[in-house]
Amino acid sequence: MxxxxxxxxxxxxxxxxxxxxxxxxxxxxxxxxxxxxxxxxxxxxxxxxxxxxxxxxxxxxxxxxxxxxxxxxxxxxxxxxxxxxxxxxxxxxxxxxxxxxxxxxxxxxxxxxxxxxxxRTSVSAESLNPTSAGSDSWTPPNHPKSQEQLSRLRAAVSGNFLFAHLDDDQFKTVLDALVEKPIPAKDIKVITQGDAGDYFYVVEKGSFEIYIHPSGAVQPGPDGMGNKVSTTGPGSSFGELALMYNAPRAATVVSVDPKSTLWALDRITFRRILMDSAFQRRRMYEAFLEEVPLLSSLKPYERSKIADALDAIKYSAGSTIITEGDPGDAFYLLESGEAEAYKEGEEGSVKDYKRGDYFGELALLDDKPRAASVVAKTDVKVARLGRDGFKRLLGPVEKILRRTEYGSRPNTATSTS
Structure with missing residues (x-):
C-alpha cells in the first residue's frame, strides 16, 4: 500500500x-x-x-x-x-x-x-429497543411456502437453541420470514470469515464446508480460507452468531454440491423477532409468576430467573400432560385453560387446575414416579420448568412444595403429582 x-x-x-x-x-x-x-x-x-x-x-x-x-x-x-x-x-x-x-x-x-x-473488521448494527417494539410500524416479512417446505423448515430450525424458547406464534413468524436462496454451483462462498453478517441460514439441500483461518479473516493465496473444520448438511443452520452478537463472521462457508438450497433470515427480522420475543416473554412470565401464590415469597430477581428458564407448551383439550407412573422430568405451571388430575382406581377426577396452579413437583422432590395423570380439560398453555432448573431455582420454596400431599377430591392439596 x-x-x-x-x-x-x-x-x-x-x-x-x-x-x-x-x-x-x-x-x-x-x-x-x-x-x-x-x-x-x-x-x-x-x-x-x-x-x-x-x-x-x-x-x-x-x-x-x-x-x-x-x-x-x-x-x-x-x-x-x-x-x-x-x-x-x-x-x-x-x-x-x-x-x-x-x-x-x-x-x-x-x-x-x-x-x-x-x-480489522468493525461491525455496526442497528439499535433495537424492545420496549418500543409494540409502538412502531415494523411488520415481519412473509414469504409463502408449501406445506412440504414448512415441514422441512420446522424440522431444521426446531433444534436450533436460538428458537428453543419461541412459542408457536413466534416460531411461525420465523418460518414465514425465511426466504429461499438457491446456490446454483459448488465452491460458492455463502459467508466469508471477517465479513459483516447479514443473514442466518438454514440448509435444506446440499452440503457445505466450513473453514476457519487463525487470523480471523480470509487471507490472499490458495490457502487463504484456512483449515477445514467441519461439513454441514440438510437440517443444519449457520450464521446466527454474527447476527446475535454483532460480530464479524467467524468462519467461511463454501458450497460442496451444485444446486444446493438455503433458507435465509435477514438481520433485522432475526434480531427483531428474537429480541422482541425474549423481552415480551420475560415480562409476561414475571407478571404471571407474581400471581402464583407458591412464588409470592420470592424476591423479584428470583422470579426473573425462573421466568427465563420456563418453556411455553400448548396442549389441546383431552391431551395428557403427564402420565401416572412415568418418571418426573419437569414441573408445570398452568398459564391458561383448565386441567384435571386422575389416579388409577379412583372414579372421576381427583383434582381440578386453573390458571396459577402447579403440578409435577412431588416426583421431582422425591425422585419418584408420577403419582397421577394430568389431562387438559380445555385447550391449555403451561409453563414448563425442567428438572435442573427446578432444583436450582425453587430451593427457597421447597418447604412449601413438600407440604402438598396427594388425596381424593375433598383434599385441598394444591398438587397431586
Missing amino acids: ADNSFPGTNPFLKVSSNSSKGDSSPVFQQISEEDEYEVTSPTDATFKSANVGASSGTAYGGNSRDEEATATLDTGIRFGRSPFSQDGDDDNDTFGEAPEPTRPSGLDPGFPSNYALGR
Missing part, C-alpha cells in the same frame, strides 16, 4: 522546496476502521462518485503545477494546495503535491487506492 493514506498532502506540514523530486512527507493516518460499514464510509458508492482529481485524470490531483491540484468533496474540504495560499502565489507555495497512488494488487476497482485490506 502506498504511504499516502489520505487524498492530498498534510496542509499543516511543510516540506522542502525540492518536493517535486520525489521526496514525500508523513500525511494523515488511514481512514478510521469504524467507518467501514457506515453509510458515509469511504468505501460507499458516494465516495466513488465524489469529484476527486484534476483534469489530468489522476486520483488525487494533476501532476502539473499549472493545473490546480485541489480536490473538492461535497463537504467543501480542499486538498492538495495550502488552504492559506492566495491565487497566484505559486512561487511561495511550499506544500508538496500528492504522490501518484499505488493500487494494491487484488483490490476491487470500486475501492479507493488507499483502502487498507488487512485492517
